[in-house]
Amino acid sequence: MTELTAQRRYAEDAAVVLSGLGLPPAYGKLLGWLLVCDPPWQTSGQLAEGLGLSKGSVSTGMRLLETSGLARRVPVPGHRGHAYEVRPDAIIRIAADATKFRAFRELMERGLAVVGGEDAPGTERLRVMRDFYAFIEREVPKLVERFEAEYQGKGEGDG
Amino acid sequence: MTELTAQRRYAEDAAVVLSGLGLPPAYGKLLGWLLVCDPPWQTSGQLAEGLGLSKGSVSTGMRLLETSGLARRVPVPGHRGHAYEVRPDAIIRIAADATKFRAFRELMERGLAVVGGEDAPGTERLRVMRDFYAFIEREVPKLVERFEAEYQGKGEGDG
DNA sequence: CTCTTCGTTCAGAACTTATTGAACATTTGG
DNA sequence: CCAAATGTTCAATAAGTTCTGAACGAAGAG
Numbered sequence: 001m002t003e004l005t006a007q008r009r010y011a012e013d014a015a016v017v018l019s020g021l022g023l024p025p026a027y028g029k030l031l032g033w034l035l036v037c038d039p040p041w042q043t044s045g046q047l048a049e050g051l052g053l054s055k056g057s058v059s060t061g062m063r064l065l066e067t068s069g070l071a072r073r074v075p076v077p078g079h080r081g082h083a084y085e086v087r088p089d090a091i092i093r094i095a096a097d098a099t100k101f102r103a104f105r106e107l108m109e110r111g112l113a114v115v116g117g118e119d120a121p122g123t124e125r126l127r128v129m130r131d132f133y134a135f136i137e138r139e140v141p142k143l144v145e146r147f148e149a150e151y152q153g154k155g156e157g158d159g
Numbered sequence: 160m161t162e163l164t165a166q167r168r169y170a171e172d173a174a175v176v177l178s179g180l181g182l183p184p185a186y187g188k189l190l191g192w193l194l195v196c197d198p199p200w201q202t203s204g205q206l207a208e209g210l211g212l213s214k215g216s217v218s219t220g221m222r223l224l225e226t227s228g229l230a231r232r233v234p235v236p237g238h239r240g241h242a243y244e245v246r247p248d249a250i251i252r253i254a255a256d257a258t259k260f261r262a263f264r265e266l267m268e269r270g271l272a273v274v275g276g277e278d279a280p281g282t283e284r285l286r287v288m289r290d291f292y293a294f295i296e297r298e299v300p301k302l303v304e305r306f307e308a309e310y311q312g313k314g315e316g317d318g
Numbered sequence: 319c320t321c322t323t324c325g326t327t328c329a330g331a332a333c334t335t336a337t338t339g340a341a342c343a344t345t346t347g348g
Numbered sequence: 349c350c351a352a353a354t355g356t357t358c359a360a361t362a363a364g365t366t367c368t369g370a371a372c373g374a375a376g377a378g
């Protein structure tokens with residue numbers, strides 16, 4: 001029971017970190033495992049067995065990872081179904097998505113409307129936040145582009 | 160029962176958005192209310208009554224908002240205890256804290272160790288993520304500084 | 319066309335987390 | 349000091365979420 005492989009332990013640790021963001025543990029376990037497994041692609045059966053999860057949990061969790069752009073399906077030659085792997089550009093896709101910030105900026109804009117508009121007294125807290133989120137929303141895509149550009153310059157390897 | 164003030168409705172909406180980040184609803188309600196209430200400072204009693212929360216929930220929730228740097232206590236002249244208000248620079252404090260990214264970068268570094276180091280085959284997924292988080296960790300504080308600089312130039316008002 | 323394998327769905331069980339409310343502590347005015 | 353008001357803590361409860369497992373569906377091999 002305490003005999004877990006290093007990969008399995010890593011998956012559990014990843015689950016803890018991801019849970020901190022409000023994501024389901026199974027999601028974090030799957031992602032962690034897929035980050036360190038060998039080979040880098042795994043079938044549902046391998047994931048279920050390796051992580052001690054039910055087929056159902058793997059199915060649900062992997063769909064979540066797929067729709068959020070972190071994993072993708074890859075065909076497996078001598079195998080009935082498919083396998084999953086982490087997308088090499090996963091993090092870029094996630095980071096460049098400014099939707100999260102838009103939700104906040106809109107919340108602040110609605111707040112300003114509630115308190116009686118831009119020029120109502122005592123609205124600094126809302127204006128600062130609104131302006132900050134607008135700034136972030138604008139700048140984050142640029143930041144990601146800069147990373148990509150700099151990273152090309154260095155060495156992009158396999159995958 | 161469906162007769163909620165605009166402020167109260169806003170608090171509920173804020174709770175929905177913040178819940179999406181994995182935070183407790185009460186936390187989001189308190190923050191939303193404090194963003195639009197008049198006056199901008201509120202006692203525990205006012206918060207409890209205004210939001211329909213117990214004293215306990217207000218106490219726990221406000222401590223969380225305090226420790227995360229979003230709210231602070233302010234003295235109230237003709238009143239026994241204290242009141243709370245949103246810090247005008249709240250969002251800056253939160254954003255400039257690069258701790259969240261460090262947790263991820265460290266997770267990726269541990270992953271590289273698990274798979275056998277930097278140069279092991281099939282580790283691009285981990286290296287890209289590690290480098291990306293390191294980049295973000297480095298650049299986000301700069302970004303926040305730029306915002307502050309530009310914002311000074313414009314007009315900072317009350318608060 | 320049938321059989322087998324693999325994947326998905328979903329109702330219910332198991333678990334986790336948030337909230338309450340009452341007891342306890344703290345502060346301040348008298 | 350005492351009394352009154354306010355704030356905090358925490359065990360129990362309520363609410364919500366995740367996970368499982370069995371039934372169902374799909375797709376390829378023979």
